[in-house]
Amino acid sequence: MKKLLLATILIANSLMLTGCLPAIQGASTISTIITTTNDRRSAGEVLDDRTIMFRMLAWPNQDVSLKDAHLNFMVYNKSVLITGEVPSHAVRDYTIQQAKIQEPKIKQVFNEITVGPNSGLLSRSKDAAITAQVETLFHDQEVFHPTLVRVMTESQTVYLMGAVTQREADKAVKSAKKAKWATKIVKRFDYLKTRPAAEIERDHQRELAAQKKAELKKQQAALDAKKAKLKQELRALGGNNAEGTPF
Known part of the structure; x- marks a missing residue:
């Protein structure tokens, strides 16, 4: 204030x-x-x-x-x-x-x-x-x-x-x-x-879009975590080319 x-x-x-x-x-x-x-x-x-x-x-x-x-x-x-x-x-x-x-x-x-x-x-x-x-x-x-x-x-x-x-x-x-x-x-x-019906629907669509964006972000984070884990496993197996894996 x-x-x-x-x-x-x-x-x-x-x-x-x-x-x-x-x-x-x-x-x-x-x-x-x-x-x-x-x-x-x-x-x-x-x-x-x-x-x-x-x-x-x-x-x-x-x-x-x-x-x-x-x-x-x-x-x-x-x-x-x-x-x-x-x-x-x-x-x-x-x-x-x-x-x-x-x-x-x-x-x-x-x-x-x-x-x-x-x-x-x-x-x-x-x-x-x-x-x-x-x-x-x-x-x-x-x-x-x-x-x-x-x-x-x-x-x-x-x-x-x-x-x-x-x-x-x-x-x-x-x-x-x-x-x-x-x-x-x-x-x-x-x-x-x-409140006007069109306004309520617009806010609902915005909320759905925000939820979808959050879900995609969550999925991407999970995918990145899997990639990182896979790289660690390759290094643990002695893979010299782990850094060069195409992901």
Whole structure:
């Protein structure tokens, strides 16, 4: 755990040294736009989410009403989570209303925006470090594939999105709570009754392949041992050409 915290602190420090604010703002949402073979969404759904994400990221820079706002976005299955700070309740209401019409494919918008001054560089660096910790912790468990749950952190609150079973959701929350500095976990999951059948079959095939590989390795080890024993027996019989045997 100490190594994990050290790594995340180094990440945060490197972000601060760069002085690159957009990089920090995007650090908490980068996993949202990464496509993996383990995704439970279809290729079309992934493409839709990426399209929505890019549109949302570009929107604040194009809307003068949001020039004093600090907004972050996370998208999953056409649902948009918005966090950050705005200067007034009027701007917050405006943001939510306008967010819904930025892209026709958006199904719903989760409002996690607060009214108040924008977070500073140190706060955003800490949020990025928390996200890095959580994503690392997701790799240190075997209940769900780490890419199935999207992570974003705002003001030390960790937001989780994805299509998961109740067991997977519980494990994700339990893992996220271990992250240092995280004060709250918010779930925005799409719940599944069971794991997808295709995914279960894929894992079954992987397990069979691993078993077959292990068996072949065991057989090869046994064969090598027999060869070594045969060579020893040849040497014991005084065979001068034992080293030259063709095996």
